[in-house]
Each structure stands twice: as structure tokens, then as C-alpha cells.
Amino acid sequence: MKKVIIVDDEPLARSLIKKYLDKHPNFEVIDECGDGFEASKSILKFNPDLIFLDIQMPRISGFELLEILENPPSVIFTTAFDEFALKAFESNAIDYLLKPFSIERFNKALSKYEAMNPDQGQLKKMLNEVLPLHSEQERIVVKNGADIRVVPIVEIVYLEAMDDYVKIFTQNGMFMKKQTMSYFEKTLEDKGFVRVHRSILLNSGELHRIEPSEKDHYSAILKSGKKISLSRQGYGRLREKLGI
């Protein structure tokens, strides 16, 4: 018996998937969720084998939900229209259902799931591809235990790498996220962020001034008064970003 959770903000869309699943007695719907917050709790609680996941949802998108899960279950995406996502699905062989979908198409997706072993590496790769393109990429979703926070990118002061995590320092406190620094460097580059040090990604809008510290070394003084030392390359990149 496979455990299934359906995540969609529309009750009718959920009821259709339930209806289609009636014909598959080896699948059991153990929960239905109307948004990503609910879903993250439910997934932790029930540890499902498979989720049907809508992408466009209020609060956090389907992609953001997967991103904050430590061990995401297998996913079949359901979406009405999302050109960037479709490209990523196709290139990563992850199945998706385009709404509205027929029962035949639905059955095909299920047999595909049963036939192949879910590959988490592929899912992660797809997320890294699709998240920066996603229309709502003006925020980062972080999770601390059961607490999910949506951090607007404009509120970020700087990010600091720490082992497998990145510490996100904002005007309202610090958050941790399991992600690589180079991912953030890539996605935040055109939002004014500069890698000023091997382990620091700074929001150049938060810079107050640059001052020399030791010989040949410079430090950035932030608006908050915080002092961050710059690497030689980082100093160059910062100057380039600021156009000086």
C-alpha cells in the first residue's frame, strides 16, 4: 500500500485526483492539503510515498515546499500553466500532469512512478534550475523545525556559509538554510549581491562605507555598523559592482 498526499489549493482539483485514484486500490490517500504550509506539516507527520503537488499555490509554491523538505517524497506535479517549470520537468524526466488531464494520462504517470525508483538527485537538480526562474523568486523560504518563514530578498543583509548550511542575516534576525553558497551567488547576483569573501555574500545596498584595515586589506562597514572583512578578490568584485 502506497501512502499518497494531495496538495492543491482547489478542493475540486483534489477531488478529481481522489476519484482517479479510486481505480488504484494499492494507493491510499492519507491526507489532503490546501497549501504548502499545511503540506509540510502533513508530510513530516505521515511520511508519504508519493505526493501530487500543485505548483501555483498561495503562500509558498510547490517548488518552495520541496526545497525546504529534508527528504522530499516522490512527486507528480500538477500544473495549469508554467512555461519555465515545464522545460525543467522535461529535461529532468520528472513527471507532471498538465491540467486538465485525462484518466489515461493520470494512469500513465502512476505506472511511471511504480516502474522507476525515485531519484532525489534529479529532483534537487530540477529545483536548482527552476527556482531562480520562478516568477516569485523575490523571497527565500526557510524552515526551522515546524516553523516556516518566507524571507523577502530585499530584507537580507548578508549571507554567510557554514558547513552545509548558509546563514541568512536579515533585518529581522538570522535564518539557516541547507543550500550551497554558489547557488545563492548565482541567483542573487542580479539583485545586488556580491561575494565579498569566500564565505560571505553581501547585499551591496546594505553597505555604508569601505575602510582599510590592515595592510592591503579592506573592510566593509554596513549600515547596521557591522564590520565585514573583504578578501582581495572580493574587494575587487565589490568595487566593480559599485562602479568605482
Next chain:
Amino acid sequence: MNRKILLGALIPTVGWLLIHAIFLIEHQIELEFAFSDAALFAIPLGMAAWIGGITLRYYRPDWKRIPAILIWTATEALIIIYLYDYLAENLGQMDWRINEQLSQGNTLLFLLVYFVLNIFTLFVWIWLNNLEKEVIDKRSLETEKLAKESELEGLKLQLQPHFLFNSLNSVNALLHVNPEEASRMVLLLSDFFRSSLRKSQDTLITLNEELETVQLYLQIEEIRFSSRLLVEIKLQEYCNELKLPALILQPIIENAIKHGLYGTTEKVVIQIEAVKSMNQLILRVSNPYTREDSTISKGTGFGLKSVNRRLYLIYARNDLMKLEKNQEKFVVQLTLPQ
């Protein structure tokens, strides 16, 4: 344009002719003599002005080339004066110049001619520049208008696919659970899309028309979200006929529904208010919202952003949409100039 330059060149010619002649007559020169002498001067002057004007039409130097123009007009002035001297001498009309008072030398004459030619050139230069600027402005205004129109169409199109396919998905679901409701949904969808297609050409429609479309949209959403939706519309008198951009309310209401329905299983009340104030239509759409919502990002997705963009494209103002959040309500306010 060439004719205008020719007519323009006649002004300094005739002006010079008259002043020159009157000046001579005042000094007891005979009328006939005075005019023929003046003509000897005025005609070359007019020709020089005309040639200069025509040249400017095809080649207009910028400010940095002013010295070149000054040298050119100076050369013209010298030629005019020496030509005049030569002609006057050979035609035997120099008699009057014997008068000391009049022959103060060619320097004064040169400065006068030089001044007239430069003034004329300056006028032509400014006139041609303005003419050209007008043409360019008109063209860029037209391209801008075209770009705006296509952008508006694009935005409208972008708003629809999600709604369309999600609704079709709901119809598909209803066919299994409630075929009668499915039929109603198909009819509502047809009406909604027909009315939005019809309106896509007209930029501004009345509030009344917009609310009709909104009603259709709301009925569709009520089916999609299983009748948990309650919508109150409060219209102040006289608001019905006020104008607003077609389909501007729909994404706002869509947003209100998405956010209002979250986190509660009870009925959700969405309010739409319309007030007329100082020749402006003020629209307020509010939905209840819970504390957890405070974590939501400031930019609330594509829908509201596109509303702001459309308002900017139509009214050229960035301050027409305001978002308010208080303890229990999220309000979008639109100000629509009439």
C-alpha cells in the same frame, strides 16, 4: 520647405533695400538713384541668406561648428561689400559716397551685413531644428503608443491561462461528481471569456460593465472553491458610470480570494467598495487575513504587479494602487482618475 526659406530670405532683402534707400533719400539722394543703389546691395545679400538657408537644410552643423558658420558668413559679407563697391563704381553710382559722412568706410557696413546674415542663419537653424524635433517626437510617440498597446495585450494574455486551465480542470472534476454544476460552469466560463475578449479592444469601460464581468468571475470561483466565498459589493451613488480599465479588478479579486480562503474553513467575506471622490473613482477590495500572513513577501506575485503596471501604462502614474494591511484585513485600493 525650400519656398519658406526663399520667403524668409526676402525679409532681410526687402528690409535692407528700404532702410538703405530711405537712408540715402534722407541725405538728399534722388529716389531712383537711392533705390537702384540699395538694390545693388540688397539682392546679393538676399541671395547669400537664401544659399545659407538651403545649405542648413541639408547640412546642419552642431554648436561646435559655430566658428565655421561665422567664417562663412564673414566671407559672404565681404563678397557682398566688394561686389557692391565694384558694381557701384562701374555703373557710375558712386557720386553720393563722396559725402564724407556716408563713407565712414566699409568696416561699419561689413559689421551690419555680418550681423544680418548671422541673425538670419540663427533663425533658420532654430526653425529647422524645431521642425526636425517635432517629426522625431511624433514618431517616438507613435512607437511608444504601439509598444504600450502590445504590452497591455501581453499582460492581459498572461493573466488568463492559469485561470482558464484551472477552470477547465474544475469542469473535468465536476463532470465526475456533479454534472449539472459542470454544465453551469461551462456556461459561466463562456460568458466570462466572451466578455473579456469583447473588451480587450476598448481601454476604458464603466464600473457597471466591469462589475458584470467580475460577477461572472466570482461565480466561477465560488464553484472552484466550493461556495465558501461571500462577496459584498458596496457602491456609492453615481459610481456606476465612472470609467476604469477593462479587467483591472479581476486579478485583485483573484488575489483576495487566494489569500482570504487560506487558513480557515469558514465562509470568507470579500468586500468591494466604490466611492467617488474629487473626480476620482476609489475602489477598495478587502479580504480577511491571519497573523501568519505577515511573513508574506512585499511583492505579492504577478497579479498585483501587473495591475500596477497597467495603471502606469494607462495613466502614467505609479501611485494609483495602494496596499494596506491591518490586524484582520488586507486591502487593495485603486484610485482611478476620471
